[in-house]
Amino acid sequence: MAATAEKAVVKPIFTTKVITFIAFTATLIFSQNMFAVSSQIGVGDWEFWIDWKDYVWAPFVFTWIVAVHFPVYSYLFNRFFNIHFGATLVLMFWFLQRTLMINLFYVGMNNYPFNYVQAPSYLLPAIATDLTLIVFGLKKHMGLYVLVSCFVAGLAVVPGHALFLNVPFLATQATYLDPLTAQTHLMPVWEVIRMVIPKAPIPAYISEGWSWPLAYRSFYDPYIIMTAAMGVMGIVWSGFTYIFLKSIFYGLGKTIKRFATPAAG
Amino acid sequence: MATVTKSGNPVFSIAQEGRALRNVMWMWWITAVTYNAVAIPVIWDPAQHSFLIRDSTWTPPHLMIFGPFFALMVFEAVVFGFYALKKAQPYIRGEIPITLWVFPITVFGFTLASMITNEIGHIFLVREEFFSMPTHWNFVLTFMFIYAVGVPEVVRTILRLGQLEAKGQELVKMSAAAPMAARARYPATAATGADGGSRESEIRAGYAATAATGADGDSQESENRLGT
Numbered sequence: 267m268a269a270t271a272e273k274a275v276v277k278p279i280f281t282t283k284v285i286t287f288i289a290f291t292a293t294l295i296f297s298q299n300m301f302a303v304s305s306q307i308g309v310g311d312w313e314f315w316i317d318w319k320d321y322v323w324a325p326f327v328f329t330w331i332v333a334v335h336f337p338v339y340s341y342l343f344n345r346f347f348n349i350h351f352g353a354t355l356v357l358m359f360w361f362l363q364r365t366l367m368i369n370l371f372y373v374g375m376n377n378y379p380f381n382y383v384q385a386p387s388y389l390l391p392a393i394a395t396d397l398t399l400i401v402f403g404l405k406k407h408m409g410l411y412v413l414v415s416c417f418v419a420g421l422a423v424v425p426g427h428a429l430f431l432n433v434p435f436l437a438t439q440a441t442y443l444d445p446l447t448a449q450t451h452l453m454p455v456w457e458v459i460r461m462v463i464p465k466a467p468i469p470a471y472i473s474e475g476w477s478w479p480l481a482y483r484s485f486y487d488p489y490i491i492m493t494a495a496m497g498v499m500g501i502v503w504s505g506f507t508y509i510f511l512k513s514i515f516y517g518l519g520k521t522i523k524r525f526a527t528p529a530a531g
Numbered sequence: 532m533a534t535v536t537k538s539g540n541p542v543f544s545i546a547q548e549g550r551a552l553r554n555v556m557w558m559w560w561i562t563a564v565t566y567n568a569v570a571i572p573v574i575w576d577p578a579q580h581s582f583l584i585r586d587s588t589w590t591p592p593h594l595m596i597f598g599p600f601f602a603l604m605v606f607e608a609v610v611f612g613f614y615a616l617k618k619a620q621p622y623i624r625g626e627i628p629i630t631l632w633v634f635p636i637t638v639f640g641f642t643l644a645s646m647i648t649n650e651i652g653h654i655f656l657v658r659e660e661f662f663s664m665p666t667h668w669n670f671v672l673t674f675m676f677i678y679a680v681g682v683p684e685v686v687r688t689i690l691r692l693g694q695l696e697a698k699g700q701e702l703v704k705m706s707a708a709a710p711m712a713a714r715a716r717y718p719a720t721a722a723t724g725a726d727g728g729s730r731e732s733e734i735r736a737g738y739a740a741t742a743a744t745g746a747d748g749d750s751q752e753s754e755n756r757l758g759t
C-alpha cells in the first residue's frame with residue numbers, strides 16, 4: 267500500500283511532459299528565430315557568392331554570428347534543459363527552415379541558383395562551442411567559457427570551409443566534354459581544374475589523397491593568417507557574448523528573487 | 532477566485548496559479564511560433580528585392596506578406612503580456628519584473644521605431660536595399676533583445692511551475708494517504724497491515740497540516756486545489 271502511495275506521488279501535476287516540451291520548443295524556436303534574423307541581416311546572403319572575393323571576405327561576418335550566438339545557445343540549453351548540443355541543435359533547426367524558405371522563395375519563385383554555403387560554414391563552430399561546454403561544464407567560470415568558446419568558434423570558421431565546402435566541391439564528379447574528340451569524361455572537379463589550369467593550387471589532401479598536415483604551408487599562408495585572425499576576432503566578440511549571456515541571467519535572477527511561497531490552499 | 536493582499540497582488544490557490552501558468556506557457560509557445568513564421572516574409576521579401584529595386588514599406592506586397600505577422604506580434608505582445616501581468620503572476624511581489632514590461636515595448640520598438648527609421652533612411656539616405664548593410668542592424672539588435680527577454684520569461688514560468696509542483700506533491704502525499712484513514716477507523720482490519728502504526732501517525736500529521744491551512748473541505752475543492 268505504501269508503495270502504491272509513493273507511485274501516486276511521483277506522477278507530475280504541473281510540470282508535465284507537455285509543459286516541458288512547450289518550454290523547450292519555445293526556447294528552440296526563439297533561438298532559431300534570432301539566429302535566422304542575425305544571419306539574414308548581420309551576415310547577408312552568402313548563399314549566392316559568385317567569386318573568390320566572397321570566399322575571402324565571408325569569414326569576417328561568419329565569425330561575428332558564430333561567436334556571439336553559439337556559446338549562448340550551448341550554455342542556455344545545457345543550463346535549462348540539460349542538453350549538451352544546443353548550438354548544433356539550433357543550427358539544424360535553422361537549416362531545416364532556411365532550406366525550405368530559400369527553395370520556395372528564391373529557387374522556386376525566382377529561379378535563383380543556390381549553394382549551401384552558410385550552414386556548412388556554421389556547422390564546425392557550432393560543434394566546437396558545444397564540445398567546449400562539455401569540456402568546461404557549467405560549474406566552471408562562465409566568463410572563461412565564453413572567452414574560450416568564442417575563440418574556438420572563430421578559429422573553426424576557415425577550417426570549416428575547407429572541410430565542408432572545399433572538399434565536397436572539389437571531390438564532386440563532373441562530366442567533362444573533350445572538345446577534340448567530342449567524348450565525355452567523368453572526373454572530379456579538382457582534376458578538371460588541374461587539367462585546365464596546370465598550376466592550380468589544389469590542396470594536397472585532395473590531389474594526392476593525403477598529405478602531412480600543412481606540409482607546404484608557411485606561417486604566412488593566407489589560410490593560416492586568416493584562421494588565426496578569425497580566432498582573434500572571436501575573442502573580440504566574446505565581450506559582447508558575455509554581456510548578452512549575463513543580461514539573460516540578470517533578467518531571470520531579478521524576477522526569481524521575487525517569487526513568493528506558493529499558496530497552500 | 533483570488534483574494535487580494537495588502538500589496539495589491541491576488542492570492543491564488545496553487546491549482547489556479549498552475550492553470551494560469553500553463554496558459555502562459557502556451558502563449559509563449561504561440562508567440563515563438565509567430566516569430567518563427569516571420570521567416571516567411573523575411574525570406575520572401577529579399578527574394579523579390581533581388582530583382583526589384585527597393586520600394587516603400589507601404590506597398591501592397593509588403594503589407595500583404597508582412598502585415599499579418601506584425602499585427603499578430605503586436606496583438607500577442609499586448610494581450611499575452613497583460614494576461615501574464617494581471618492574471619498569472621500573483622507570486623511576484625514588488626514592482627513589475629523588468630523582463631515582462633520590456634517585451635511588449637521591444638515588440639513595439641521593432642514594429643514601429645525600426646520600421647519608421649528604416650523608411651526615413653531609405654527615403655533620405657540610401658535608396659537601394661542591401662539587407663546586410665550595418666544600417667539594418669537595429670533589426671538584429673531588436674531580435675537579440677527579444678531573445679534576451681523572452682527566454683528568461685519562459686524559464687521563469689517553468690521554474691515557478693516547478694515550485695508549484697513541489698507544493699502540489701506535498702498535498703498529494705497527504706491526500707494519497709486518505710484510503711488508509713478508512714482502515715485506521717477499523718483497527719481490526721488495520722492491524723493486518725504491515726506498516727499500520729507508522730502510517731497512522733503519518734495520516735494524523737497530514738490531516739493536522741491540512742486542517743491548519745483551513746483547506747480541508749469537500750473532495751471537489753481538494754481536487755481543484757491539486758489541479759486534477
